[in-house]
Structure formats: structure tokens, C-alpha cells
Amino acid sequence: MLIAELEDLRADPNQPASGVVIEAEMDKTKGPMATVLVQSGTLKLGDTVVAGNTWGRVKAMFNDVGKRIKKAEPSTPVALLGMESVPQVGDKIIAVATEKQARDMVNENSQSTRKTNAVSLTNVYDQVSQGNIKELNIILKTDVQGSLEPIKDSLEKLSTDKIKININRSGAGNVTESDVMLAMASGGLIIGFSTGIETNAQRLADAEDIDIRHYDIIYKLIEDVDKALQGLLEPTIKEVIDGRAEVRAVFESTKKLSIAGCMVLEGKLVKNSQVRLLRGGEVIVDAPSNSLRRFKEDVKEVVAGYECGVGLKDFNEFQKSDILEFYHKEKSR
Structure with missing residues (x-):
């Protein structure tokens, strides 16, 4: 009182x-x-x-x-x-x-x-300086088993008296949903070396703000983590998937251009966005969309569950079952 x-x-x-x-x-x-x-x-x-x-x-x-x-x-x-x-x-x-x-x-x-509290390479120095974390938990995925040990050893040697590097999980193969869930539970981040990421894993990582970094050169990977711990790493540009659609039919327009008749599977498609066309899991083309229509009307966006027509700049080779990923780029945290 x-x-x-x-x-x-x-x-x-x-x-x-x-x-x-x-x-x-x-x-x-x-x-x-x-x-x-x-x-x-x-x-x-x-x-x-x-x-x-x-x-x-x-x-x-x-x-x-x-x-x-x-x-x-x-x-x-x-x-x-x-x-x-x-x-x-x-x-x-x-x-x-x-x-x-x-x-x-x-x-x-x-x-x-x-x-x-989400930890990324961009903000890890601030998190350490503010006393929020004393360990950096990393899930490491590589293309082959032989790449794991040299990368793991090099990362662990970056530990200092202020922060310890923990490799919570390491393995060969794509980044999976399980990897993202472990990063969420441990408050960590994911590093991939010459490997991809499964669709569900990317979706979950985007929703939960989990930092996933991709590298093809070991030296660059180690250098970035070292710089991050010293607060010297510049923000990077990352891709954000806005929506995905499946090609259900292909039409020829009056201007002899191909239009993909699509069903939006998730998210939303935004006109003039960058689009990655996947066929059998492989990227066929990466180009801006120059046409987005509902019936005969031009529209700015189409959300999941609706059909639409999509045109890509300088591309006419659509096939049924192609997957279109609409995305934009932004600075990472």
C-alpha cells in the first residue's frame, strides 16, 4: 500500500x-x-x-x-x-x-x-547486444552429406564469449516443413547450401517470419554469419511468394499471344508481378506478368479459389498443369 x-x-x-x-x-x-x-x-x-x-x-x-x-x-x-x-x-x-x-x-x-523475437542474420547482432539471446540456433541443410561437416565446423568456430553457435539439426536434402517447425521452436534460423525448399516449408516460414538463407559458396556462407555476429551484414533482398496458380487450359489471343487459363490455388495473383513458371518442379521461365483477366475484364488481382487468364511477357509456351508463382522482392529484416 x-x-x-x-x-x-x-x-x-x-x-x-x-x-x-x-x-x-x-x-x-x-x-x-x-x-x-x-x-x-x-x-x-x-x-x-x-x-x-x-x-x-x-x-x-x-x-x-x-x-x-x-x-x-x-x-x-x-x-x-x-x-x-x-x-x-x-x-x-x-x-x-x-x-x-x-x-x-x-x-x-x-x-x-x-x-x-524472430532471429535473422540481419538482426542477430542487435539481439545479442540487447541481451535477448546468448545462443544462435541454426538448422543446416546441404545438397550432399559431404558438405555438412566442413560447414558445421566452420560455423561452430565463430562462437564467442557473447554468443554460442548451435547446429540444432543438419542433413542433406531440401529444407522441409519439419525444419521450419524446429526453427520456430528453438528461435533459430535456417541455412541452406546448394539446396531448395519445399513449398509447404516456404509458406510456413513466410507466415512465421523464419529467416532462411541460401548459399552456393561456402566462403560466402561463413563470411555472412561472421559479419552478422559483428553487426556488419547488410540487409539482403528476399523473395515473398504472393500466390500460386495452376494452368488448366491454354488459349490463343487475337494478337497471337498465349494466355494461360488458371485456377488460383493460394494467396493472390497481382498484375505486373514477377512470375516464375514451374514444370515438373523445374523453372521454365521467370518473367513479369503483362496480362491478368477475369472473363474479358482486366483486373488488378485475383484471389484463391477463382479462375483467371494470365499472360507473361515474351512467353507463349504454356502447358496444362504448369504452376505459376507470383512473387515480389523486399529487404529482409
Whole structure:
């Protein structure tokens, strides 16, 4: 109460409760337990609350001498049970009206945390300098098994007293969805040497903001990681897939140009975007789109689930089942 009095806090006890987590632990018998300082409103038994990336319904509350209580008013520290998992010390806690609202808030908080904490070669120096990370977790994929050890050894030698390089997984082959999921779980990034990436893996990496770097020269790979740890690496340009479509039919226009009749499979197709045409997994052409139509009308974009006609600059060799990837480039984080 002394702190509240000194700061002249006049919290309204009638509004929904909010406060901050000051202690948190996993009790062996009671489960997740959080000690909260109520800053405004009144926290009551049965309230649904959100704290950072977790939520729960208050099942029990205890005051500073361990006595069960039914409500906690402003400036009151209280230990509570009922959280789904252990929150972080410093998390803001707030009472909400419904479980759905709680779940939605946790989902937003979780996505925001992943974006904020996502590690890339571009921001790793800042993350280390700010004390956010002490280890750089890397998933390493190469074209052949023989390339793994020299790259792995060289990367691990870059460890310093401020940051340790961990190769969480290494193997030969394309970057897979499993690799991306491991990077998400470990807060790491992925490095590929002379290898590709599966479609589902790229989609997940884009959604979760996972940094995937591709190299064809070992020296350049090691140099970039070394520069990144010193804060000297310049931002790179990366591709972002906007949408994919499958060619279902091929038509000849009045100007003797081929138009691909397509079904948009995912994302959206944007007129004048760069387009990569894949056939049997191989890139046949990479060219800008110069025509995008719905029926006979020119349109700016077409979203998933709709049919459209696509034309590419200086290309007329469409075939059924070709895949068109519409993409743009942007600076990496």
C-alpha cells in the first residue's frame, strides 16, 4: 500500500481487473501459479484472465499470508491458480469477458512475440547486444552429406564469449516443413547450401517470419554469419511468394499471344508481378506478368479459389498443369 500511496494512485475498483505478474512458477501439486499485483479494478474468483501468451479462469486466490480470498482490489498482491501455463514475470494481466476473447488475445500476443523475437542474420547482432539471446540456433541443410561437416565446423568456430553457435539439426536434402517447425521452436534460423525448399516449408516460414538463407559458396556462407555476429551484414533482398496458380487450359489471343487459363490455388495473383513458371518442379521461365483477366475484364488481382487468364511477357509456351508463382522482392529484416 505504501507504494500506491507514494505514487498517489487512484485505481478504480469497479472496472475490469488489470495488473502485472511479479512471480510465477510451476507448483508440483497445484500446477501453474502466478503472483499478481492488481493495479486497477477488482480481480474475482471465476474471472477469465489473459497474461502474455497464456490465459485461464481464476480457480483460487491467496493473499500474502496464504489465506484463501474471493477478491483482490487495487494495490493488492495475490497468488492465483487456474492459468493454462506459467506466465512470464512482467507480463501484463487483464480480466476479459469471455474465453473466446481470451484465446484471441493470447493468439495475437503469441504472434506478436514471435515476430518481435524472430532471429535473422540481419538482426542477430542487435539481439545479442540487447541481451535477448546468448545462443544462435541454426538448422543446416546441404545438397550432399559431404558438405555438412566442413560447414558445421566452420560455423561452430565463430562462437564467442557473447554468443554460442548451435547446429540444432543438419542433413542433406531440401529444407522441409519439419525444419521450419524446429526453427520456430528453438528461435533459430535456417541455412541452406546448394539446396531448395519445399513449398509447404516456404509458406510456413513466410507466415512465421523464419529467416532462411541460401548459399552456393561456402566462403560466402561463413563470411555472412561472421559479419552478422559483428553487426556488419547488410540487409539482403528476399523473395515473398504472393500466390500460386495452376494452368488448366491454354488459349490463343487475337494478337497471337498465349494466355494461360488458371485456377488460383493460394494467396493472390497481382498484375505486373514477377512470375516464375514451374514444370515438373523445374523453372521454365521467370518473367513479369503483362496480362491478368477475369472473363474479358482486366483486373488488378485475383484471389484463391477463382479462375483467371494470365499472360507473361515474351512467353507463349504454356502447358496444362504448369504452376505459376507470383512473387515480389523486399529487404529482409
